Ligand SMILES: O=P(O)(O)OC[C@H]1O[C@](O)(COP(=O)(O)O)[C@@H](O)[C@@H]1O
Ligand SMILES: [Mg+2]
C-alpha cells in the first residue's frame with residue numbers, strides 16, 4: 001500500500017511561522033522557540049507511538065510535587081522538553097507539572113526573554129490503555145531585565161501569554177497553536193516528519209448539546225454545578241429544552257480537541273475532594289493555555305466565577321475549577337454560579 005503524499009501546496013508549521021514573522025505578528029526568537037517545542041513533541045509522539053514495544057509503559061515508581069504517581073512517559077516527556085528547550089537560546093526559564101520549582105537555564109547555555117511552562121504528558125493515566133494523551137504548553141515574556149527566572153517571574157495572568165498550544169498523540173498527532181491571531185491545527189506528516197497546517201482558524205460553535213465532565217464526582221459537587229448538570233440531564237423536558245450528549249476521555253487534551261473541532265463544554269469543577277486545593281486542573285500549564293486557544297477560536301473559558309485568563313496566579317502549581325468551550329454554554333454555566341452566589345445571605 002502506498003502512502004498518501006502531502007500535497008505540495010501544503011503549508012508546513014515552519015512556513016506558517018515565517019509568514020507570521022513577515023506579517024510582524026511574531027519575532028524570530030518566538031518563532032524558533034515554537035519550532036523547538038514542536039520538535040520535542042515529535043520525539044514524544046514517537047515514544048508514545050512505540051507503546052509496549054518501546055518499554056515506556058507503566059509507572060516510573062516516583063511521585064511529583066502534587067503527590068501524583070509519575071508514569072515512565074511523564075518523566076521521559078519532561079526530559080525531552082527540558083533538553084530540547086534548555087539550550088534553545090530563547091528562554092529565561094522553564095516550569096513543568098513534573099518539577100517542584102522552575103528550572104534554571106544552565107549558565108553555559110544561551111538565554112532569551114521567554115518563559116516556557118508545560119504539562120509534558122497530559123492524561124497520563126490513559127497511556128497504559130492506549131487512549132489519546134497530549135502535551136500542553138504556554139509561553140510568557142520574562143519580566144524586563146530577568147535573564148534567569150525564579151518562580152515568581154512566572155506568576156503572570158493568562159492574558160500575558162504570547163503563545164499557547166497543545167499536541168495530541170492520538171490516531172494522528174496534531175499540534176494546535178495560537179500566537180494570539182486565531183487558533184490553527186497542524187497534523188504531523190509522519191513520513192516527512194513535519195507538521196502541516198490542516199485547519200486554519202478553528203471556530204467553536206457558540207451553542208452546543210454536548211458536555212464533558214467526570215460524572216462520578218457528581219455527589220461531591222457544589223450546589224450550582226449540581227443544578228447546572230441536573231438541568232442538562234433533564235433534556236427536552238427540563239428548563240434547557242434540549243437533550244444533551246456526554247463525552248469524557250479523561251485526557252484534557254483530547255476532550256478540548258473535540259470541543260475545538262465540533263463544540264461542547266468541558267468542565268472540571270470544584271468538588272469536595274479537591275476543594276482544599278482549589279480544583280483539580282492546574283492554572284499555569286493546563287487551564288490558561290487551553291483558555292487562550294479556546295478564546296482565540298471564539299469560545300469562552302472561566303473558573304465559573306471569573307474569566308480564566310484574568311486569574312492572578314499565586315503559585316506555579318495552582319489549581320482552578322475549569323469551564324471552557326462553546327461561548328453561550330460557558331456563559332450559562334457561569335450564570336448558575338452567579339445566581340447561586342446572589343442567593344447566599
Ligand atoms: O481522573 P479524572 O477525574 O477523570 O481526571 C481527568 C483529568 O485529569 C488529567 O488527566 C490531569 O492531567 P495529568 O495527566 O497531566 O495529571 C486531565 O487530563 C483530565 O482532564
Ligand atoms: Mg494534565
Ligand SMILES: [Mg+2]
Pocket residue numbers: 074097119120121122123124
Ligand atoms: Mg501531565
